[in-house]
Amino acid sequence: MIGAIVLNPEGQVQSMSTLAEELIHSYFPVVTVQGRELPDHLGRWVRHQLGQIKPAQADQVLRSSPSYQINNGGRHQLTVRLSLHPEPGQFLLLLEETENRDLSIDNLRRLGLTRREAQVLLLVGQGKNPVEIAEALGMSDRTVKKHLQHIYRKFGVQNRLSAIMHVLERLAIIP
Numbered sequence: 001m002i003g004a005i006v007l008n009p010e011g012q013v014q015s016m017s018t019l020a021e022e023l024i025h026s027y028f029p030v031v032t033v034q035g036r037e038l039p040d041h042l043g044r045w046v047r048h049q050l051g052q053i054k055p056a057q058a059d060q061v062l063r064s065s066p067s068y069q070i071n072n073g074g075r076h077q078l079t080v081r082l083s084l085h086p087e088p089g090q091f092l093l094l095l096e097e098t099e100n101r102d103l104s105i106d107n108l109r110r111l112g113l114t115r116r117e118a119q120v121l122l123l124v125g126q127g128k129n130p131v132e133i134a135e136a137l138g139m140s141d142r143t144v145k146k147h148l149q150h151i152y153r154k155f156g157v158q159n160r161l162s163a164i165m166h167v168l169e170r171l172a173i174i175p
Contacts, residue, residue, distance in 0.1 A: 005093040
């Protein structure tokens with residue numbers, strides 16, 4: 001589900017859907033949206049994006065503009081995108097809550113790894129070799145290699161690169 005906020009060209013709120021209001025309050029809990037103001041960080045991002053737009057190129061610029069992402073520290077994240085409103089001179093701010101798909105220990109555990117296997121694979125994803133991983137986790141490099149063998153077997157892969165690619169695909173970080 002996507003919440004929507006209608007903005008004027010200066011980035012002031014004209015109207016807000018109930019879902020958008022709930023998402024704003026969820027991701028900015030100490031901020032109250034009063035009148036026509038967005039939470040400070042979000043408002044600055046919107047004004048910056050609007051400042052990049054020249055009227056003749058608005059549609060093209062908005063299609064390629066980056067999204068604004070906010071992690072609530074849990075399993076979800078809020079993705080905010082700026083878009084053209086069908087009414088001339090207005091913009092839509094689209095808010096979508098999605099499952100957090102970053103390369104984290106919690107997400108690796110959801111893929112069936114033990115906590116220690118997840119720690120090992122996270123360090124592999126950071127480019128560490130077995131000796132560096134062993135040192136970082138306070139274990140022998142033989143133990144690291146054993147954890148890697150378990151990971152390979154669980155994912156049906158043969159090497160570290162394949163394990164990382166498998167995770168990135170399963171978490172939908174890459175297609």
